[in-house]
Amino acid sequence: MRCHAYQLPSEVYRALEAQILEALADASLEQLGYLLGDHDLKVELLSGEWRVLFEAARDISYQVVKLGERRARMAISPDELSELVTLLRSPERQVDWAPISFGLAELVDALPVGMDLVGLVIVEEDDDWMWRESTHEIIAIRPEVYSLIEPHMHELIKIGDFGALARLAGDHCEGAIEFSNQRWFDLGQAIVTHAPELIPVIEATVSPPDVYTSVREALSLVADPRTQPSLDAWLRVHSDGHQYALFFRDIRREVE
CATH class of the missing domain: 3.40.1760 (Hypothetical protein yfbM fold)
Incomplete structure (x- = not known):
């Protein structure tokens, strides 16, 4: 199971934050898609990438992870974004994660440094992959x-x-x-x-x-x-x- 990371302008995220957090708990992907429609960046994270990211960001994010239901969701508000960027841009962490970093490297490069310009929402992919x-x-x-x-x-x-x-x-x-x-x-x-x-x-x-x-x-x-x-x-x-x-x-x- 992969995930998609959506970068939302801070004004959009703040206007929808309560709805987003409520929807992450149990809304369908279609319902979440409506809320995240005004994103300015979408990045696919491979199966290992989102897992190490969720683990590292556990203390600074809102997460809903139910592996038995193949559900993995996370939100980082603009107020916490700077802390996330600092965590992800740590030279030691970038070296450690390099063997599995593809979409994650793109996401790290895109996130603004030292500014609360965006919020980040990560949601699991749909289940089409299961039927291949x-x-x-x-x-x-x-x-x-x-x-x-x-x-x-x-x-x-x-x-x-x-x-x-x-x-x-x-x-x-x-x-x-x-x-x-x-x-x-x-x-x-x-x-x-x-x-x-x-x-x-x-x-x-x-x-x-x-x-x-x-x-x-x-x-x-x-x-x-x-x-x-x-x-x-x-x-x-x-x-x-x-x-x-x-x-x-x-x-x-x-x-x-």
Whole structure:
């Protein structure tokens, strides 16, 4: 799940603030769209970006986060904006967040420094992404990215939202190996026969970077180029770039 950040001129935000805060609690996206229609900037934040932003801004913002309902909303008034900008422009934070900063970098550059000229409202995207065709995957995540999104990945595993987990991993991955239903089934059979040590790894959904070498070696035992050409090619060409975290995406877990 991604979010959209709306920058509103301060006079617009202040005139609508009470309605905006009330609407963030339970209004539909369509209703919020009417309130936010006079925005002067709209920026898409990827799945990991809004999560680290919400976490950092918890004490200076109004937030409504209900992961079980896939709802994530935040408002920053013009009066708090300067504090937010200072927080986001911290050199240490910018370095820490650089591995996942795309829309977030655009937003930081756009927000005025030291002035209360705008208010900021962030709202989750609609659910169209949930209906796109999906496939089984092994998704590779760089270690510096994983360190930022790991707690959020485990939170989604805990509540059983594997669709949102796949969105989060896919938004910030280095690469992915796709499998048809048949090849995913065949991979599982080969693992049982030739690399049973991978069974608990795949059942856990995510393997951290510190076990990557052993996981990669086990995967090489089942990467027959005749039956698993994509896995074989990835292991030969791309697998030694980093000590990756791996997300094993089984789309059967994503049934609503």
